[in-house]
Amino acid sequence: MVEKFEAIVGLERDALTEIMNIGVSRAASSLRKMVGDQVHLSVPSIDVVNRRRAARLISEREISELIAVRQDFSGPFSGRALLIFPETNSLELVRAVTGDELSAQEVIDMEHEALAETGNVILNSCLATMANMLKRSLSMTIPEILRGSGDSLFEISDESSSDGLVLFLYIDFAVKKRDIRGYIAMMMDIPSLEILRELLREFIARVVGADGLNA
Amino acid sequence: MASMPSSEQIHSLLTATGASGAWYCDVSANKLYTDSRFAELYGFEPQDGIMGIPSQVFFQAIHPDDRARIRIAVAGVLAGAELFSKEFRVIAPDGSMHWMHARGQSHLDDQDEVIAFSGVLVDVSERKRTEERLRIAQSAGGVGTFEYVDGFATVTVSDEFCRLLGLHPAVSLPIQTINGVMLPGQPQLIPNGRTKDIPESLEGIFQIVRNDDGRQCWIARRGEVLREGGGYRLIGVIYDVTTTKLQEAALRELNDTLESRVAEELAIRHVAEEALRQAQKMEALGQLTGGIAHDFNNLLMAISSSLALLKKRIPDDPQAHRMIANALQGTQRGAALTQRMLAFARRQDLQSEQIDIVALVDGMQLLIERTLGPAWTLQCDFPHDLPAVLADANQLELALLNLAVNARDAMPEGGMIRITAAEERVTAEAIPGLTAGRYLKISVIDNGTGMDDETLARATEPFFTTKGVGKGTGLGLSMIDGLAKQLHGTFMLSSSAGLGTTATLYLLASDKVVASQPRLSVVEMEAPVRPLKIVAVDDDFLILMNTTDLLADLGHHVMDASSGSEALELIRQCPDLDLLITDQAMPNMTGTQLLELVVKERPNLAVILATGYGELPPEARGNIVKLSKPFDQDDLAKAVAQAIRVA
Numbered sequence: 001m002v003e004k005f006e007a008i009v010g011l012e013r014d015a016l017t018e019i020m021n022i023g024v025s026r027a028a029s030s031l032r033k034m035v036g037d038q039v040h041l042s043v044p045s046i047d048v049v050n051r052r053r054a055a056r057l058i059s060e061r062e063i064s065e066l067i068a069v070r071q072d073f074s075g076p077f078s079g080r081a082l083l084i085f086p087e088t089n090s091l092e093l094v095r096a097v098t099g100d101e102l103s104a105q106e107v108i109d110m111e112h113e114a115l116a117e118t119g120n121v122i123l124n125s126c127l128a129t130m131a132n133m134l135k136r137s138l139s140m141t142i143p144e145i146l147r148g149s150g151d152s153l154f155e156i157s158d159e160s161s162s163d164g165l166v167l168f169l170y171i172d173f174a175v176k177k178r179d180i181r182g183y184i185a186m187m188m189d190i191p192s193l194e195i196l197r198e199l200l201r202e203f204i205a206r207v208v209g210a211d212g213l214n215a
Numbered sequence: 216m217a218s219m220p221s222s223e224q225i226h227s228l229l230t231a232t233g234a235s236g237a238w239y240c241d242v243s244a245n246k247l248y249t250d251s252r253f254a255e256l257y258g259f260e261p262q263d264g265i266m267g268i269p270s271q272v273f274f275q276a277i278h279p280d281d282r283a284r285i286r287i288a289v290a291g292v293l294a295g296a297e298l299f300s301k302e303f304r305v306i307a308p309d310g311s312m313h314w315m316h317a318r319g320q321s322h323l324d325d326q327d328e329v330i331a332f333s334g335v336l337v338d339v340s341e342r343k344r345t346e347e348r349l350r351i352a353q354s355a356g357g358v359g360t361f362e363y364v365d366g367f368a369t370v371t372v373s374d375e376f377c378r379l380l381g382l383h384p385a386v387s388l389p390i391q392t393i394n395g396v397m398l399p400g401q402p403q404l405i406p407n408g409r410t411k412d413i414p415e416s417l418e419g420i421f422q423i424v425r426n427d428d429g430r431q432c433w434i435a436r437r438g439e440v441l442r443e444g445g446g447y448r449l450i451g452v453i454y455d456v457t458t459t460k461l462q463e464a465a466l467r468e469l470n471d472t473l474e475s476r477v478a479e480e481l482a483i484r485h486v487a488e489e490a491l492r493q494a495q496k497m498e499a500l501g502q503l504t505g506g507i508a509h510d511f512n513n514l515l516m517a518i519s520s521s522l523a524l525l526k527k528r529i530p531d532d533p534q535a536h537r538m539i540a541n542a543l544q545g546t547q548r549g550a551a552l553t554q555r556m557l558a559f560a561r562r563q564d565l566q567s568e569q570i571d572i573v574a575l576v577d578g579m580q581l582l583i584e585r586t587l588g589p590a591w592t593l594q595c596d597f598p599h600d601l602p603a604v605l606a607d608a609n610q611l612e613l614a615l616l617n618l619a620v621n622a623r624d625a626m627p628e629g630g631m632i633r634i635t636a637a638e639e640r641v642t643a644e645a646i647p648g649l650t651a652g653r654y655l656k657i658s659v660i661d662n663g664t665g666m667d668d669e670t671l672a673r674a675t676e677p678f679f680t681t682k683g684v685g686k687g688t689g690l691g692l693s694m695i696d697g698l699a700k701q702l703h704g705t706f707m708l709s710s711s712a713g714l715g716t717t718a719t720l721y722l723l724a725s726d727k728v729v730a731s732q733p734r735l736s737v738v739e740m741e742a743p744v745r746p747l748k749i750v751a752v753d754d755d756f757l758i759l760m761n762t763t764d765l766l767a768d769l770g771h772h773v774m775d776a777s778s779g780s781e782a783l784e785l786i787r788q789c790p791d792l793d794l795l796i797t798d799q800a801m802p803n804m805t806g807t808q809l810l811e812l813v814v815k816e817r818p819n820l821a822v823i824l825a826t827g828y829g830e831l832p833p834e835a836r837g838n839i840v841k842l843s844k845p846f847d848q849d850d851l852a853k854a855v856a857q858a859i860r861v862a
Contacts, residue, residue, distance in 0.1 A: 011283050011284065011287065014283075014284045014287050014288070015287045018287050018288055018290065018291035018296065019291065021291055021296045021298075022291050022294050022295045022296040025295055025296045025297040025298070026295055028297065029297070029327070042298065045385075045386075056383075057383060060382055060383060060392060060426060061385075061388065061389055061392050062389065062392075063389075063391050063392070063395055129294075129295070132294075133294060181368075181369070181389075204283070204287065207286050207287055207290040208282075208283045208286045208287065
């Protein structure tokens, strides 16, 4: 039986967007400390979609192969977080965080390590912020690098059911004059998302008050 | 704690930027400091803003529907989000509503803890309305907008823009995604930022394959190229022009094929005109032939009757009698010829009856074989259970004999002639001239010299013959054609030079299968008739004299009239009249019309209608005795006897 999941809309969505904004702000702040004042991150949009749609959203926007940093998280809600870039952007990102001081070969040599580290900073900030704002704790695995298409990153295959949902964030990386864009995706099952929704309601009640209108 | 700017400083700065208010929130003290515009907008004393009021006031004037959202956003800032950029509605003390864009940021201490949150409010009500108008213009008009600054890899687009290309709505799209929907070989919708050339214009029409449903569409692009420093900015719109393009293509297709369609139509018309001309020619020939045959018939009758009367009166001179017999034979052959001409003109008098074709052919097989001669054999090929046909047995025999003779003539060295018959169900318009129904198809087949196309086309024309002057009348096939058509069937010839000819008659099948009646010529001997008082009517003086003489010779008292009205006059003067004999075809009043008038006055008068045409008008049946021209004295005597009997 397929469970129905009502989309995260309205205040819940605003709250989640805001929490992710805090997360990427913190990530930007950490990245700034790594590379000087060059990094700006923001979250213009957030969506909960199924895996197929997530894969399509990415393939619609990115023609090249993708590269992703993956970390699994577990706690009251569990899942798998992905920081995804178009492959053509990844060396650019490495150059940005390493400050253009490395030779082309050194950049290629360092790509794996630099991406894992950058991804760890960003994903960690986001997940830690979520945990913190929602007053829960999450534990995370060490980052892994994946390459492939949208379908493979979202684990869409003929055998596996693709009913799982994806919390999908489009994030802007403004790194000096470089054009780098990326996506954060958190794959969660429906029970985890329901717990997340419950925690968001608690958060809203704390911030806004029970009726949401207290001045 | 950061140093507070003076209220005058804030005020002058904000006036210059066009802001509608500014705030500074001291997080640890839970105090909100504002400028006088902020205070005015929120409706509290400017002095309170300068001195600081509780932070919660920040949310007070915000529209209730927006308040929770802004609380969450502020909570985000206080928890560490760097930027605050939100739009919300503020209700001013006078009740008016303003859309505000609040832009703010957090201030952190050395430990990255938030100590303050400051920002400005800008009234964006006008912009909001403009945006709304633009949004409606786009969705209502199906127009999508885009803006692209050279060197960037993404393009700022509207929702409608995404919808037109079949993409998910987004605020910005990578160039390669947009150009990815172009049909291969098409120019790029958005010029690739890597080329340094500045595009001259944005005018263009592109063919795309929509990303969602794969539909091929035409998209028009319009807009402006704005130069900025060393680079440029493209601002433009796209809209769907598929319908227009398809109409254009259809129009072009119509235009391109116009010539060939006209030629085709003309060819069809030419064929139809040719067929019409041929039909008109045959009709004219038919009328001419029928007319000639009719007049010729009358002449023949005058000659033959006169000869018959003459024969009775001249002395018993064998030589003179032989000469009269020769002359009479000549008139009989002439009469046979007029019969054929009438057959072509479809005016012969047909005795339609049900005929078993097998029996008919069996009965005439010997006759045909004698006619053909020893070098030719006849093979009949008839299946069982053939339906009967409705036809005139004599004419059908004549037609088959004619066809057999033609077949023989096509095979001068001798050979085999086949006669076949089969039942065929014909659907409407399957065979020209035939209505749908059951037909019997009778074919006479030879493998002789055949005909070329030109000869074949003219074969059924009257007086057309290939047999040389004096050898044929050229009426054989046209007579058969006429016969078939008069019987609501048709006649078809197929032939190719050197391979032979198949002549086929289609005749209506009759539902009842009947055994062929033995056809006996029953000569009823009429009892001699007493001398009668007769009025004879004919517009042709020669015929009238002839008829009168024949009747007088039979012992009757005859009065003659040369028109219908003259005859009426005579009838009225003569109450003891026994018989009226009238010609059918007369000017002013036909025989039938005359009889109608006479029957009203003298219903019991015996009447004879003499006619050379095949058909009596349907209303002229009943006790009217019909007499076919040409007639001899015997025919006349029989008709008179019959008329007196039925009257």
